[in-house]
Amino acid sequence: MINKIAVFTSGGDAPGMNACIRAVVLTAHHHNIEVLAYLKGYEGLIDNHFIKLHPADVKNLVYRGGTILGSARSKRFMEERFRRQAADNLKKEGVQGLIAIGGDGTFKGALAFEDQCKLPVIGCAGTIDNDLVGIDFTIGYDTAINTVVEAVDKIRDTAQSHDRIFVVEVMGRDAGLIALRSAIASGADAVLIPELKNDSTELHAKFETWKKEGGSRIVIVAEGDESGGAYKVAEQIKKGIPEADVRVSILGHIQRGGNPSCMGRVNAATYGYHAVKALMQGRRSEMVGLVNNAICFTPFSKAVKHHLKIKPELEELIKVLST
Ligand code: F6P
Numbered sequence: 001m002i003n004k005i006a007v008f009t010s011g012g013d014a015p016g017m018n019a020c021i022r023a024v025v026l027t028a029h030h031h032n033i034e035v036l037a038y039l040k041g042y043e044g045l046i047d048n049h050f051i052k053l054h055p056a057d058v059k060n061l062v063y064r065g066g067t068i069l070g071s072a073r074s075k076r077f078m079e080e081r082f083r084r085q086a087a088d089n090l091k092k093e094g095v096q097g098l099i100a101i102g103g104d105g106t107f108k109g110a111l112a113f114e115d116q117c118k119l120p121v122i123g124c125a126g127t128i129d130n131d132l133v134g135i136d137f138t139i140g141y142d143t144a145i146n147t148v149v150e151a152v153d154k155i156r157d158t159a160q161s162h163d164r165i166f167v168v169e170v171m172g173r174d175a176g177l178i179a180l181r182s183a184i185a186s187g188a189d190a191v192l193i194p195e196l197k198n199d200s201t202e203l204h205a206k207f208e209t210w211k212k213e214g215g216s217r218i219v220i221v222a223e224g225d226e227s228g229g230a231y232k233v234a235e236q237i238k239k240g241i242p243e244a245d246v247r248v249s250i251l252g253h254i255q256r257g258g259n260p261s262c263m264g265r266v267n268a269a270t271y272g273y274h275a276v277k278a279l280m281q282g283r284r285s286e287m288v289g290l291v292n293n294a295i296c297f298t299p300f301s302k303a304v305k306h307h308l309k310i311k312p313e314l315e316e317l318i319k320v321l322s323t
Contacts, residue, residue, distance in 0.1 A: 002096040004034045005279055006050070009067040010041030010074070010102035010109065014126045014140025016260035016268035017067040020101050022058040023272025024124075029055050031280065036093060040070040041102070042077035042109055045086035048093070062265060065143075065258045071102075077109050080116065087117035095119060097279035099272075101139070103127030107287060107300040120284030123300060124271040128256055131175035133305050134298025135289030139271065141178070142264045144171070144255045148182035151251055152218060156186070159216035162245060165237055169230035169250040172222040174306055178255065179222035180318060189217040189322050192225045192233060195310045200227055200236075206323070207240035270295070 007024050009017050021037065028035045037053045038044035051057075061068065076082040090098070098121045100106050110121045125132050128144035148170050159166045168188075172178045176193020183191035189210075190203045203219070210217055219237070221230050230248045237246050260268065267290065274288045274295055286297040 002033060002279060004036065004094050005097045005099060005276070006036045006038055006090060006095045007053075007069075007099040007101065008038040008041055008044055009069045009071045009126065010100060010106040011071060012073075012103065012127060013067050013071045013256055014128050014138070015065040015143040015256070015258055016139040016264040017101055017126045018061045018064045019260055019265045019268035020124050020126065020139055020272040021053070021067070021069065022061045023269040024099055024276055025053045025058045026055055027273045027276040031276070033276065036095060037069050040072045041106070042074035042086065043072045044069075045089060046074070046076055046082045048089040050093075063259050065260060073105060074109070078112075083113050083116045087113070090117060090119060097122070099124060099275045099279070101126040103129065103138070104132060104304040104306070107304050110285070111300050114285065120279055120282070122275040122278045122283060123287035123303070124268070124275050125287055125289060125303070128178065129172050129175045130177040131172070131306065131308055132287065132289075132303045133308065134287060134291065134296060134303050136291055137263065137267055139264065139268045140256070140260070142267070143258060143261045144178055145182045145185065146261050147255050147258060148178060148251060149185045151254070152182065152186035152188070152220070155249055156216070156218060159218060163214060163216050164245045164247050165210070165217040165219065165241075167219045167221060167230040167234045167237065167246065167248050169221050169223055169248070171251070171255045173224045175224065175308060176222040176310070177308075179220045180310065180314065183220040184318055184321060186218065186220070187321070188220045190219045191318055191322060192219070192221045192227050193310075194222060194224045194226060195308065196315065203233075204236070204240060207237070209323070210244070211241050
């Protein structure tokens with residue numbers, strides 16, 4: 001029987017984190033479990049900075065972007081002495097389990113924390129990058145790709161009017177899933193992502209056709225691609241097609257903001273609900289995910305492995321649809 005848990009958000013914020021917090025609080029309340037919400041991720045655990053959350057506190061929260069708890073990429077938490085301090089704080093407050101909402105850095109932090117803190121930790125994947133193993137759609141991903149598609153649609157209007165080639169850089173430090181799905185949805189002419197090694201050669205192979213046909217083009221580049229980003233790609237295009245009018249647009253942090261999409265909220269609520277249930281069932285060191293629409297739990301050690309392979313059918317789809 002558990003009667004007190006803690007929740008926190010950590011790493012880059014992602015739209016839907018608030019919907020997840022709300023689900024945690026309402027599910028916990030339903031089972032008479034008290035919720036301590038730590039502020040600014042692991043920083044709050046170190047400083048024992050928390051608030052108690054009740055159902056009334058999470059009213060009107062489901063649609064809001066960002067995270068009401070604040071977030072951080074804690075450098076102090078990398079040091080053992082601070083992790084020990086955090087563990088002591090949790091023990092003092094009588095916390096029996098933790099729910100960590102964040103991405104790979106957050107779950108790596110939870111793994112490191114196991115030595116100092118013997119409490120069970122369950123993770124809800126909150127990152128726009130979608131770069132975790134054991135989940136189809138992380139909290140924030142769907143909203144982020146919708147933001148990208150909306151932006152690219154607008155860029156397309158001006159690209160078309162001026163016959164320009166636009167290179168649009170999207171987020172994704174180590175992963176190209178934001179770039180890939182938004183490229184499919186926005187009808188991009190080329191996409192460059194870290195997971196596909198010959199995409200740059202394929203881009204160059206298109207130059208002759210683009211030269212001949214003229215008109216506008218949209219190229220989407222993931223920030224983590226080995227090409228070096230949108231400006232470098234624009235230089236390559238200019239070299240290959242000197243007469244082209246090339247422009248760069250870096251979408252940046254707008255991809256992390258805004259109200260979460262419907263699917264983003266549903267996923268976030270599902271993960272939050274199952275995270276509480278998992279703690280009640282005695283699970284630990286796992287991330288909640290939905291794979292093929294079924295709930296599954298993946299050990300943190302596996303979830304953070306960065307060996308995401310792009311599904312061949314997705315790769316084929318973008319190849320056929322980009323010209
Ligand atoms: O949270 C993921 C992410 O948005 C990455 O896509 C991006 O590289 C990084 O965070 C940016 O982090 P920060 O906001 O700390 O600069």
